[in-house]
Amino acid sequence: MSDETDKKNGAEAAGRSERPQPQPPGYFEGESMTRRRAFTVAVQGLGGIAGAAIVLPAVGFAVAPIFHQGKERWEAVGPVSDFVEDTYRQVVFTETEGIGDAGKTTAYVRRSSKQLDEKPGLFVAVSNRCAHLGCPVRFVEAAGNFICPCHGGVYDFQGKRIGGPPVRPLDHFQTRVRNGQVEVGPRYSVTSQLEPVRARDPGEFTGGIWEYLYPPRPSTFPPPSS
Amino acid sequence: MKLDALIPAPLRKPAKPGESNGAKAPAPADLKTAPPERPSDAQRLGDRAKDAPADVLAWVDQRTAASGFLTGMLYRKVPKGTNWFYTLGSATLIAFVSQAITGVFLAMFYTPSTTQAYASIAHINNDVFLGQLVHGMHKWGSSVMVILVFLHMGRTFFFGAYKYPRELNWVIGVVLLILTMTMAFTGYLLPFDQRSYWASIVGININGTGPVIGPYLSDFLRAGPELGATTLSRFYAIHMLLVPGAIIALIGAHLYLVVKLGTTAPPWMKADKPKVASPVSQLDAGVDGNGAAPSS
Numbered sequence: 001m002s003d004e005t006d007k008k009n010g011a012e013a014a015g016r017s018e019r020p021q022p023q024p025p026g027y028f029e030g031e032s033m034t035r036r037r038a039f040t041v042a043v044q045g046l047g048g049i050a051g052a053a054i055v056l057p058a059v060g061f062a063v064a065p066i067f068h069q070g071k072e073r074w075e076a077v078g079p080v081s082d083f084v085e086d087t088y089r090q091v092v093f094t095e096t097e098g099i100g101d102a103g104k105t106t107a108y109v110r111r112s113s114k115q116l117d118e119k120p121g122l123f124v125a126v127s128n129r130c131a132h133l134g135c136p137v138r139f140v141e142a143a144g145n146f147i148c149p150c151h152g153g154v155y156d157f158q159g160k161r162i163g164g165p166p167v168r169p170l171d172h173f174q175t176r177v178r179n180g181q182v183e184v185g186p187r188y189s190v191t192s193q194l195e196p197v198r199a200r201d202p203g204e205f206t207g208g209i210w211e212y213l214y215p216p217r218p219s220t221f222p223p224p225s226s
Numbered sequence: 227m228k229l230d231a232l233i234p235a236p237l238r239k240p241a242k243p244g245e246s247n248g249a250k251a252p253a254p255a256d257l258k259t260a261p262p263e264r265p266s267d268a269q270r271l272g273d274r275a276k277d278a279p280a281d282v283l284a285w286v287d288q289r290t291a292a293s294g295f296l297t298g299m300l301y302r303k304v305p306k307g308t309n310w311f312y313t314l315g316s317a318t319l320i321a322f323v324s325q326a327i328t329g330v331f332l333a334m335f336y337t338p339s340t341t342q343a344y345a346s347i348a349h350i351n352n353d354v355f356l357g358q359l360v361h362g363m364h365k366w367g368s369s370v371m372v373i374l375v376f377l378h379m380g381r382t383f384f385f386g387a388y389k390y391p392r393e394l395n396w397v398i399g400v401v402l403l404i405l406t407m408t409m410a411f412t413g414y415l416l417p418f419d420q421r422s423y424w425a426s427i428v429g430i431n432i433n434g435t436g437p438v439i440g441p442y443l444s445d446f447l448r449a450g451p452e453l454g455a456t457t458l459s460r461f462y463a464i465h466m467l468l469v470p471g472a473i474i475a476l477i478g479a480h481l482y483l484v485v486k487l488g489t490t491a492p493p494w495m496k497a498d499k500p501k502v503a504s505p506v507s508q509l510d511a512g513v514d515g516n517g518a519a520p521s522s
Contacts, residue, residue: 065449065456066442098455099340102423133428150428199451201434201444213437219451 067218073097076181077109083123083182085113088139091125093184105129107173107184108139108146116158125173125184126159131166134202146170158194168192168206171199174224186221196223298485305491311385312489314378319477321371325409326470328364336416338462340455343418368410375406387490395483398476405473412465418458426461427453 027034033041077091088108096103106128112118126146128136135150145162146155153164160169169192174185189200191207198216200206205214265273287293304312335354337346350357379399382388388396415426430453434444449456 063446066445068450070450096450096452096454102340102418103452103454134431135424135428201441202431203435204441214434214441215438217441217445217451219445 065219069219069221072186072221074176074178074183074185076178076183077107078182079180080177080182083109083111085111085115087141088126090139091184095187106136109175109182109184123175123177123182124158125175127171127173127187129171129202131161131168131170131202132164137170159190160192160194167203168200169194172196174221188221188223196225198223302485302488304489305495307492307495308489309492311381311492314374314381315484318371318374318378321367321374322473322477324367325364325371328360328367329466329470331360332364333466338416338459340418340458343416343458347417347419368413372406372410375403379403385490385492389490392483392487392490395480395487398480398483402473402476402480405469405476408469409465409473412461412469415458415461416465423453426457 023029031038073095075093077093078089083089088110090106091109092104092106094103095105107125108128109123109125112120112122112124114120118124128138128146130137130148130150130153132148132151132153135148137146137148137153137155139145140147144157146159147153148164148166151165153166154162155166155170156162158169159172161167169190171187171189173187176183176185187199188196189198189206190196193207195207197206197211199220200214200216204210332350335346335350335357337343347361350361352358382396382399411426411429414429415422430444430447433447434440436443445451447457447460448454449460
């Protein structure tokens with residue numbers, strides 16, 4: 001059934017003079033479309049609204065975590081005196097709450113070193129998350145390097161990549177001192193020159209054009225000012 | 227009319243007036259002897275029972291007209307040269323059905339919670355009757371399904387079965403491949419042991435290396451910047467509800483097109499002498515007889 005039928009019906013009705021004559025056939029006076037067409041548009045429009053009313057909230061519900069920034073967490077990992085300049089101390093703390101041990105992560109913490117041209121009086125917390133695909137690296141004291149067991153990524157004492165497939169240095173955690181305790185806070189990533197940027201996932205480059213190809217996510221925290 | 231010979235005389239349809247041969251046909255011989263014994267109630271009940279399945283089928287068929295569709299599907303012609311390689315698709319389907327059935331029963335014991343998932347899997351394996359078997363079928367069956375999907379895809383590719391008019395079925399098949407990989411990926415996290423955890427972290431990070439949208443895709447999969455409590459339930463929902471529904475729907479479309487378009491002959495089959503047949507009628511017949519591509 002279509003407008004054609006409407007016109008035909010209109011033409012047939014033309015014989016009976018007591019009924020209103022659509023002119024042109026199918027269109028009544030002052031109307032811009034046939035009634036059949038008006039109903040088709042109305043029903044499809046209503047169906048679309050009903051569909052959107054169901055789908056949009058569900059999709060929004062599913063993608064909302066992308067835009068949600070969690071609470072900033074700080075956790076004390078030991079007194080200031082525990083940490084020295086020339087080697088790391090391994091600390092374990094909770095990064096994600098609510099999933100027990102699976103939410104814990106490991107960092108290697110030391111004092112900032114004058115020899116390495118770092119700002120004095122600060123603490124450096126290097127994440128053990130490999131910048132290749134996220135395996136846990138360990139600090140090998142004898143070599144002074146971080147080594148990843150999965151695919152052979154190697155990082156120097158400061159966490160800069162010196163070998164293997166990783167695409168950037170190891171991530172860092174923000175640090176501060178409260179009541180004589182060193183506290184570690186949100187994660188941030190660094191460029192190859194150790195400039196802080198927002199946290200990226202492993203496998204994503206940092207710095208230069210990569211800041212646009214791997215845009216910072218709203219769920220991460222701003223990096224400390226360098 | 228021939229059937230009448232088989233039917234006992236009392237049950238025979240009486241001849242219509244004027245149809246009998248002679249003006250006065252002699253009475254049938256059996257009327258002169260003792261009438262045959264009437265069947266007992268039990269006999270008649272037995273006869274009715276024997277007819278019941280056919281009656282039920284007829285009742286359904288009368289209302290759905292399914293028999294025409296089913297005979298068309300089950301008795302469709304297949305080309306010469308059809309061989310064992312053509313069973314890979316059905317094998318994949320069976321693997322999926324096995325995954326679906328074992329998955330439903332695993333879900334009766336599994337708890338999608340970060341603190342209880344590992345323990346519930348251990349419970350299935352150690353305590354539940356046949357739990358280890360059903361879990362094993364699901365775990366190893368997933369690998370079997372992935373392997374079969376690729377073999378099926380290879381068969382289609384090397385036999386040229388993706389060519390006109392079957393391109394759309396290839397496209398649907400590729401989507402089914404992606405959905406199968408999604409199932410394998412999301413299912414891997416569910417036991418929530420060390421291997422699951424780290425494999426999922428690596429998998430999500432590989433997702434994240436896609437430029438521009440990769441980082442957001444990672445956040446979507448994890449439901450946040452880190453793998454957390456909602457990641458597991460998210461994977462569970464995708465694994466249990468979202469993807470299986472899509473797979474079932476697409477398998478339906480896949481099979482519809484297979485039945486509609488027919489299968490191709492293997493490429494080593496040579497075409498017969500061309501009969502008088504237009505390409506259109508070949509397409510209508512569903513199979514082109516001897517080869518996918520008309521040889522010149």
